[in-house]
Amino acid sequence: MLIIIIILITLINTAYGYEPVQPIPKSIEYDREKAELGKLLFFDPILAKDNRTSCAYCHDVYNKCGTDHRPVSKGFHDKKGNVNALTVFNTIFNFRLFWNGRAKDLVEQIYGPIQNPVEMNMSIKEVEERLNNSPFYRKKFRKVFGTDRIKFEHVAQAIAEFEKALITPDSKFDKFLRGEVELSKEEIEGYKLFKKLGCISCHNGVNLGGNSFQKIGVVHSYPWHENSPDRYQITKNEFDKNVFRVPSLRNIDCTYPYFHDGRVKTLEDAVQIMAFYNLGFKLSKDEIQKIVAFLKTLRGKLPEILKEN
Structure with missing residues (x-):
């Protein structure tokens, strides 16, 4: 038995143990009943004052990899925000939430959009009143909580538990790291360039990002705008x-447009701009x-919780 374990460890290390990127786990532990309740809420516009803007309105988990493909999102009465919607896929692997990292975890993150006057424009009290006036939800919450x-x-x-389940395992690169498939010549050369040029210094780990704060404009100064959703908005430090x-960078070919303001339309342009x-x-x-x-x-793959039961 010990020999088998040693062999397995050796195979894992050979596959990806020395790489700066790790594969997404094939599954993650979560409370399925609580997550299913969160799934109902995620798609229900009952949480928005206009009874139209659900979480899914800005985070299409079936067709747009958890984004909305708009430069900036629209919310309550189609008001435009000032930020590009980040994907809700694989957020459990991020060390902080939002572009400026103002939320420490998925639960804290839920409080922001629902109370934001440009997004869902609801107060905590209003949300509680609506849900408590619903026999359907009273029954559901009684069962779960x-x-x-x-x-x-x-x-x-509940919503955080649903979002926790939104992992997208078994990409071609994950399978490559586990030694299950080979990358094409072009793909492997792209990965080598990605590491050689230094992209990997910020985009590493399970999520190829999401684990640090970094500045855009390290070598050449990048234009700054007063309403930019950056760390300055929190710290007021220049x-x-x-x-x-x-x-x-997970599912990055599907989460366009790019950057915090959604100004970059193509992945090719995003790569060139960041390199410069x-x-x-x-x-x-x-x-x-x-x-x-690469x-x-x-x-x-589509998260398991989104597949038909």
Whole structure:
């Protein structure tokens, strides 16, 4: 038995143990009943004052990899925000939430959009009143939380449990790391370039990002705007202008447009811009093509909880 364990450990290390990227686990433990309740709430516009703007309105988990494909999102009465919607896929692997990292976990993150006047424009009290006036939800929350009075903290916990389950395992690159498939010549050369040029210094770990704050404009100064959703909005420290939580590159070919303001339409342009501003390189078309080929191997499977029961 010990020999078998040693062999398995050796195989794992050979596959990806020395790589700066780790595969997404094939599954994750979560409370299925609580997550299913969160799923109902995620798609229900009952949480928005206009009874139209659900969480799914800005985070299409079936067709747009957890984003909305708009430069900036629309919310309550189609008001436009000032930020590009980040994907809700694989957020459990991020060390902080939102572009500026103002939420420490998924539960805390729920409080923001629902109370934001541009997004769902609801107060905690209003959410509780609506749900407690619903026999359907009173029954559901009683079963999951054992309570006759729905509180907002229960709502946040349920939605967070659903979002926890939104992992996208088994991308081609994950399978490559586990030694199950080979990458094409172009894809492997793209990955090597990704590491050689320094992209990997910010985009690493399970989520290829989401685990640090970094500045856009390290080598060449990047334009800053007063309403930019960066760390400066929280710290008021000049150094934190254009400092953001590094976005994940998982499913990146499907989460366009790019950057915090959604100004970049294509993955090719995003790669070139980041290489220039943060690494000081102007890449050739061939280099961009190879890196993009690698990035496209990061598309994972639809989360299990979204599949039909």
